[in-house]
Amino acid sequence: MTEIWDGLTRAVQLIISFDPEVLEIAGRSLRISGTACLLASLICLPLGSLIHFRHFRGKRVLINIIQTLFSVPAVVIGLLLLVVFSRAGPLGELGILFTPAAMVVGQMILIIPLLLGLTISALSGVSKETADTAISLGASEFQTIWLVLREAKYAVLAAVIMGFGRAISEVGCALMVGGNIKGATRIITTAIALEAGKGELELAIALGAILLFLALIINIVLNRLQER
């Protein structure tokens, strides 16, 4: 049990001493997951809105599939992308395997279903009359979607935070398509896996605590943003 306590004190030391390697790894984690979350949001907020507002055949089934994909293991996505991005694979020419770009793609794919599903349910929480009122006042489809998204801002923000949380905490995909290369694709979670494997439990726990600390800061920032 002493490892946990030692790990936590180590975490505090690492944070206040601005350990360059830890800073680098943490920064990369933030950049990769932040990018993945931003890009996924840019896709999912409009797309989820369209799915919510449009009537089409198979809408129920589509939403069911999206919700099922919440449970896809990160490592499975990593595996699929490994095949796709490998030199002989269909997108091998891009040459992005074992780069942060591949990790961003992997995390995006991982959280897109979650962001889509949560966007749809966030919008369902806004009464139909709100959209009707906007349309009656002369809003175009896009303007209506924008207004309703703003009405649902708390739930939409929660969706984005969930998406970011799933991205920054996954390890399977980052390991598969990133390769945990020091100074290039090593992020907090892959570093934890490595250190734990080496028996450096203290450092692994310290890194885990730092990850949570980062998540806390992101949460505070996002909540501040939406209160404006």
Next chain:
Amino acid sequence: MKPLIEAASISHGYGGRKVLQGLDLSIDKGEAFALIGPTGAGKTTLLRIIDLLEVPDAGEVYFDGRRIPRSGKERLDIRRRMSFIHQKTRVFDLSVYDNVACGLRWRGWERNKIAEKVDHILEMVGLTGYAKRNARTLSGGEAQRVALARALVLEPEVLLLDEPTANLDPVSTAKIEQLVSCLAREHNTTLIMATHDMSQGQQLADRIGVLLDGRLIQAGNAANIFRSPQGKEVARFVGMENILEGVVMTGNEGTVMVNVSGNAIQAVSDYSVGKEVYACVRPEDITVSLSNTRSSARNSLQAEVTRVTTLGPLSRVEMNCGFRLVALVTRMSAEELDLQVGKEVYATFKATGVHVMERGISQ
């Protein structure tokens, strides 16, 4: 003159339930039209179709002589010439100012012009000083005024209102009614409102249409609707409480005698002898007295009071004179006459106060 809005053989339903059934309606520019009818008659659905929120299952809508396509951008362009105040008012989770400004912003207006317009309309509806408040924190009456301002700031050619004062107290109701009629007149706005409140329809509208079970049964001015309803259903809806079954006995130069359960009732009508009719009398057109006073009122029936109920300043007197008759009298006179169950009275009403209609039509 071509009508501004025309609905031709509109049918519409939700999940197998028919709401509108082959409805025709045309409304002229600048007209104030009230749709009255009980809940579920299809008033809201008709307004939604006119506002192009809904595409009818069958039938066509014409605006300014142009047929409206079932999809596409033209619908938005035409919708932007109208405003619709829904029954369930939804103010957006924004400031009062932004609520009122959003329609203009969506139309791409300039910032300065928007500010000018919004300030002006907020003053009109008495919400100056509320501009920065979040609209969700307002009371029901204030929120309804925001909804009104939001719709009127657009200076629409057509203003659609769905039960604009449902759930409001009488003071707020009066305020809203006054604003609507004043602003509509100022801009020559075409007004289409749905209401189940007949006095509101009478007050605000030039023409009234009665919607029953998805059909427009009758349209005309208030006197026409309230004095000469077509059919028993309309008669009942517009408050003709006494609908008496009878047969025309004699007819002479526009007046007839109708036999109602053995009583002869004189009425103004052209129906021929032997016709099966309803003789309808509004309860407020019946006077109740203790002695048989024959004045210009032509019908005076002996009756026994069976029930007296107080409705605010009025008393509703149910009587039996071979058939059931209901009269509305002031509470004062009910007290003066000492109207109680079992009391012998005379029920008097004019021949011109009796509306005679053929049985078995329109339903």
